[in-house]
Amino acid sequence: MTSTTTIWKFRLLFGLGLYLLICGNTAPVFPLIAPIPRPDFIYCFMICWLVRQPASVSIVAVVTASLTTELLLLKTPGLWSALLLALCQYYFDNHERIRAWPFWLEWAFVVFTFALAQAICHLLLEITFLPAATVPSIFLHIGVTAIAYPPVVLMSNWVFRVTKPRSWETRMFNPIGPVGDTN
Amino acid sequence: MDRREGEQNRFVVNVRRLYTAITICALVLLFLVWRVESERMERVRAAIVDSLLPVIEFGARPIQYSVQLAGNLGEHLKQSKRIAELEQEVAQLEHWRVQASLLQDQNAELRDLLQATSSPAPFLVTAQVVADTSSEFRHSAVVKAGSENGVEDGWLALDSSGLVGRVWGVDRNSARIILLADPESKVPVRIGRDSRGLVVGDGALSPQLAFVSATTISPGAKVVTSGDDGVFVPDIPVGEVVVDPDQIFRVRLLGDLWNLDFVTLRAPDITPAPTVEGELISPVPLPTSGNSQ
Numbered sequence: 001m002t003s004t005t006t007i008w009k010f011r012l013l014f015g016l017g018l019y020l021l022i023c024g025n026t027a028p029v030f031p032l033i034a035p036i037p038r039p040d041f042i043y044c045f046m047i048c049w050l051v052r053q054p055a056s057v058s059i060v061a062v063v064t065a066s067l068t069t070e071l072l073l074l075k076t077p078g079l080w081s082a083l084l085l086a087l088c089q090y091y092f093d094n095h096e097r098i099r100a101w102p103f104w105l106e107w108a109f110v111v112f113t114f115a116l117a118q119a120i121c122h123l124l125l126e127i128t129f130l131p132a133a134t135v136p137s138i139f140l141h142i143g144v145t146a147i148a149y150p151p152v153v154l155m156s157n158w159v160f161r162v163t164k165p166r167s168w169e170t171r172m173f174n175p176i177g178p179v180g181d182t183n
Numbered sequence: 184m185d186r187r188e189g190e191q192n193r194f195v196v197n198v199r200r201l202y203t204a205i206t207i208c209a210l211v212l213l214f215l216v217w218r219v220e221s222e223r224m225e226r227v228r229a230a231i232v233d234s235l236l237p238v239i240e241f242g243a244r245p246i247q248y249s250v251q252l253a254g255n256l257g258e259h260l261k262q263s264k265r266i267a268e269l270e271q272e273v274a275q276l277e278h279w280r281v282q283a284s285l286l287q288d289q290n291a292e293l294r295d296l297l298q299a300t301s302s303p304a305p306f307l308v309t310a311q312v313v314a315d316t317s318s319e320f321r322h323s324a325v326v327k328a329g330s331e332n333g334v335e336d337g338w339l340a341l342d343s344s345g346l347v348g349r350v351w352g353v354d355r356n357s358a359r360i361i362l363l364a365d366p367e368s369k370v371p372v373r374i375g376r377d378s379r380g381l382v383v384g385d386g387a388l389s390p391q392l393a394f395v396s397a398t399t400i401s402p403g404a405k406v407v408t409s410g411d412d413g414v415f416v417p418d419i420p421v422g423e424v425v426v427d428p429d430q431i432f433r434v435r436l437l438g439d440l441w442n443l444d445f446v447t448l449r450a451p452d453i454t455p456a457p458t459v460e461g462e463l464i465s466p467v468p469l470p471t472s473g474n475s476q
Contacts, residue, residue: 023242026394028315028324028443030248044355059203069225071231072325073318074241074359076212076221082207093196097285128218129430137386141319 009017010056013160014049022044024080026072037133039148040114043068043084047110048153050091051098051164062088076130083117099164103153110147118142187371225352232325232352232372242315289303305416306450308332312443320386322365323348327447329356337414339449342410346370346408350448358448363390363421371411372421372434375404379411382421382434388441390426392432402426406434414451 021041043067050057066081072094076151090113091098119136125132156162217224285341310328328334338350340360348362357426361368368384378397382388392406404424410417422434 020246022237024240024246026314026316026325026459027243027246028312029247029252034192057204059199063206064203067210068235071228072314072316074316075318076217077211078212078217085203085207087209089200090200105342130218131320134386137319146201152266167276168188168293 006019007055009125010160010162011058011061014056014058015061016054017045017049017156017160018042020059020116022065022068022072024071027053031064031084037137039144040141041152042066042147043114043145044110044149044152046084046088047091047113048149049162050088051095051106052156052164054092054095055151057088057092059085059088076125079124080121083121084127087113103150107146110149114145115142220404229352229354230355232359233329235329235356236325236357237315243314255399276451306333308334308448309445310334311445311447313357316359317362322384322386322440324360324362324443325352325357326356326360326448329354329358331355333450334358335450336450337451337470339415339419340446340449341419341449342438342446344439345422346415347436347440347446348442349414360446362438363438364388364440369411370415370421372406373409373417374406374424376402378404379409380406382406389433389435391422391429392434395432398427400424404421414452416449416451441464451473 017139025038025041046057046062046065062085066084067077070077070080071074098109101109118141122132122138123133191447195411202455210319234361247334259402308328310332314325316325321387326340332355334350335351336353338358339346339352340348345364348360348365348368351361352356352359363370363384364386366386368382368390370382372380372382372392374380374392374395374397378395380395380400382390383393392400402424406421406423408415408417408419408421420437422436422438425433425435428432
């Protein structure tokens with residue numbers, strides 16, 4: 001009962017966090033034309049939570065947030081959401097392994113998967129003759145997102161108390177257990 | 184017992200995977216449908232953004248206020264000096280106000296003498312920028328005025344200094360503005376007195392100047408809309424010519440794209456089609472064979 005309540009509490013917090021990030025991203029307080037693209041805070045936030053509290057990340061929340069962002073930012077919706085969802089599933093399946101890594105390795109891997117998803121997205125946009133960002137701006141976008149990941153992890157820790165659970169807590173936060181754990 | 188629980192876990196994980204796979208397929212299908220039916224789907228986008236806007240605005244307001252408050256604290260320190268400057272400016276402007284009033288009266292008298300008719304005032308709507316929807320390669324903003332306020336696609340967006348973009352997608356209470364820096368933005372302009380060209384957005388704050396008719400243009404030349412496309416009203420100030428380090432001509436915009444709070448949306452001046460038959464030059468009738476004999 002307690003674990004279910006905790007999971008739902010974290011699910012609500014995850015949804016609230018995504019909502020605030022979308023609002024913050026679209027609030028007209030920063031220059032409309034900035035020389036550097038903004039980091040993908042939503043990606044950082046999702047992966048941070050997937051590694052630390054995987055049971056609180058629901059597919060519905062991921063799809064809703066990414067589709068809303070795509071619709072607001074004038075992107076052709078569906079492609080980035082699909083890539084993000086596939087990445088989320090990968091992280092969900094491997095969170096036990098990634099959680100055991102030191103932070104610098106986790107950070108490098110998060111940046112690598114983001115760069116890979118961006119490359120696939122760019123390639124598919126080019127194939128379908130849709131407007132795509134230039135390669136230098138993609139590199140900049142990856143760079144600023146890489147810089148944004150550690151602060152997002154820190155903020156998630158301070159504001160939402162999202163930390164890597166200790167071994168005895170793993171079961172409580174992840175009731176379905178690690179993949180392949182059939183015994 | 185453990186084995187049974189393990190099987191249950193495996194089942195849940197497999198269901199989640201299946202659910203994810205189906206959702207990914209649906210998203211890819213949405214992407215393809217949007218690509219094929221982009222024109223119709225953009226109307227769907229405008230409707231969704233219109234309905235989302237109050238929710239986004241509600242969440243963005245505290246963030247906006249906090250950032251503004253932080254900025255205001257810094258500004259507050261400079262205020263006393265600024266007030267003194269403004270008082271001086273007001274005193275100077277008062278003189279100009281009287282001059283303008285006299286000239287306005289004189290202008291009205293002269294118009295009466297000439298029996299001149301003035302063109303109707305353009306239809307303007309002032310709207311607040313409520314969402315910044317710029318991404319790494321698109322530059323747009325959403326304003327709080329839509330079809331209910333009379334706004335239509337293709338209207339011009341101006342700030343107090345000059346052109347900033349045009350309306351691209353309207354719904355009931357909101358409209359999206361494509362800014363001049365957006366790669367989709369192309370505006371025909373007049374450079375200086377008689378040279379023509381195209382201001383093409385490329386993501387930079389100062390868009391490029393392309394297809395210039397003159398062989399040489401001097402930096403600092405004024406750039407205004409030419410109205411050649413029939414969409415943009417002629418003679419609206421856009422900016423001035425600058426040369427970037429790569430020797431590419433660009434336009435330093437007069438409109439402040441960095442701090443866009445309010446924009447004025449202006450209906451394009453459309454020249455009405457001639458309605459009286461006599462205004463058209465009809466083709467000369469060919470002589471019939473009977474008359475020629």
